[in-house]
Amino acid sequence: MSANGNAIVTGAASGIGAATARELAARGYRVALLDRNGKGAKAVTAALPPVDAGAHFAFEVDVADEPTLVETFAMAVAYLGTLDALVTSAGVADMTPFMELDAATFRQVYDDNVVGTFLCLREAGRHMPRGGRICTVASVAGLRGGGLSGTAAYAASKGAVLALTKSAARALAERGISVNTIAPGATLTPMIEEAWRNEAHRKRVEAMSVMNRTGAPDEIARAIAFLVSPDASYITGATLVADGGLVMY
Ligand SMILES: NC(=O)c1ccc[n+]([C@@H]2O[C@H](COP(=O)([O-])OP(=O)(O)OC[C@H]3O[C@@H](n4cnc5c(N)ncnc54)[C@H](O)[C@@H]3O)[C@@H](O)[C@H]2O)c1
Secondary structure (H helix, E strand, O other): OOOOOEEEEEOOOOHHHHHHHHHHHHOOOEEEEEEOOHHHHHHHHHOOOOEOOEOOEEEEOOOOOHHHHHHHHHHHHHHHOOOOEEEEOOOOOOOOOHHHOOHHHHHHHHHHHHHHHHHHHHHHHHHOOOOOEEEEEOOHHHHHOOOOOOOHHHHHHHHHHHHHHHHHHHHHHOOOOEEEEEEEOOEOOHHHHHHHOOHHHHHHHHHOOOOOOOEOHHHHHHHHHHHOOHHHOOOOOOEEEEOOOOOOO
């Protein structure tokens, strides 16, 4: 086992997930990177600092595809040997205005953001030993009801991630597993790059936080690394808001 154990990070090909994989590897974790963008996950994996316990590894998987996720999750755990930490960063944004939103889009966002997160939580429950730690990735959109870059489908899905995290914290406590969530504010990743090209929009959103700036993926990754570390030993079912003082939840 590596100095700080073994971790699975989903959505690790990009943005917050990639930054988290880097942060955990730098802290000595051996990391399995899951993403439906297999090529991107491989590229991130290749640039991770090596750890004593062996190579990091990338797995291509859609986290919302139940049979494939179950199989891939088991393969990743078998490859790692044991699973100490899980971070579920896989997710999609949606900016369809409320009155233009249809059920198919709503369901697709829910599938990726909520069902995908649920399946990973359940599989972690199956494979993690006592002492395991999980961090899901919600959003301030789930607390505020959207209104930054994402809208109804996204906000509702992230509200569901907040509730799902608490539900999992209750269910997995008897197995000795802690489950928390991070609710990032606007964080500069490919997810918001397009929206941030509109400078007036970017400035409006930034001005809503007392720090008056966009977050960096590394800042979110460090907060996640804390939540899956032994330093957070008495924390479960909690929401850590990392948003520069926007919501002050
Ligand atoms: N960037 C922000 O401002 C922000 C703010 C709050 C919350 N978040 C959340 O953080 C998480 C990461 O977002 P990001 O900004 O890094 O976005 P990103 O687009 O850079 O990365 C998301 C990654 O998830 C992967 N992914 C999406 N759906 C998947 C699926 N079904 N199966 C497997 N992989 C899948 C994508 O391929 C991509 O690599 C998301 O859950 C997002 O909602 C982001």
